[in-house]
Amino acid sequence: MTSDLIESHDPLEPTTPPAEIVEREAELETLAEMFDEDTEARLQNLHVSGPRGTGKTTILRQFLETLPATVTTCYLSGISHNTQYKALEHLYTQLSGTKLGPGHHVAEIQRRIDEQTTLPTIIVLDEVDFLLRNDGDDLLYFLTRLDKTAVITVSANRTSLQPVLDARTYSSFQPQVLRVEPYLPAAAARILADRARNALRPQSLHRAALSQIAQTTQNITLGLIWLREAAETADDRITPDTVQAIKETACHEYVLHLLADFTPHHRRLYEAIARLEQVSDHPPTTGTVYREYCDHCEAADIVPLSERRVSDFLTHLELLDIIDATYHYGGAEGKTREISLADWHSQPE
DNA sequence: CGTCCACCGGAAAATAGGGAGG
């Protein structure tokens, strides 16, 4: 291990909150104003959108911390809680402090939660697209109908949830909206620099190396992983050359980070697409990807999932912004998707 | 105008698991 450039791993972890939030003061203030003072009277719903790695989750977690103790808060991600049941179970555990376990009825947990939310409560539904895709909007409908409860949804894919919600759900939801814009390269560089200062040995990072990362991607999660990979490879100083050389590995690690909460089959599927990308410059179609995935499985002596199932997993990769999919609803090609890795993987310069 | 491409995506069913009551 030549990772002696790294003095402390935590600041480079995307899930570690920054020592101080910079470049997002305006958004934090907006949040503070929205739920200011007499919180109970101003409990309103909110939808937050913005590309990946722009600080949505970080801002909201920080915001929940600043709320007075009179407000109950709960954070949950639609990736690990992709059904109403899982989300309700987690919510109940948070609210009551007692675990529930499987085997109950949704209606029963709903009733219990209803009893628990007698005090002002704010619930954050991060990565809400995955829950909506997988299990519809019943949970959101239920939550928005609770007394003294505000729901904050978060999505990297949709600026408004209206198109994917039942009319009755949306009219009960009626969220304020907050758009989180991408960072400018200079801002991304400042954020990464703050983290690097606390993580790396002094003088070990070329300013030019850091700004090269920030020029290439304004996604802070990707930037941090890139930085970490560079630090683990370089034996003395991180130079622009190290950064350039490690780029592909960094992207790969970033995808694995995104897929950490998914199944091994999601990762195999990604590998299959990446492999096809190298072999051909013509974007493969769903069937080609599936056959490649099956070969991949067979070589590893693993039973592949059905085509229908894999089709859903492809949609997951698309929601994670790992792949781009062009839909063909008929025509000479038939009804299918053209699939390619998202362009941040190998954009030159 | 009919057929075909090639899979989308909804629905139902199969499978596997846990809780409550008798």
Next chain:
DNA sequence: CCTCCCTATTTTCCGGTGGACG
């Protein structure tokens, strides 16, 4: 322990799509 309820994951089934091509 058995029955009947529930959820979660995956497979099976299949109607539907719209431009090309005869």
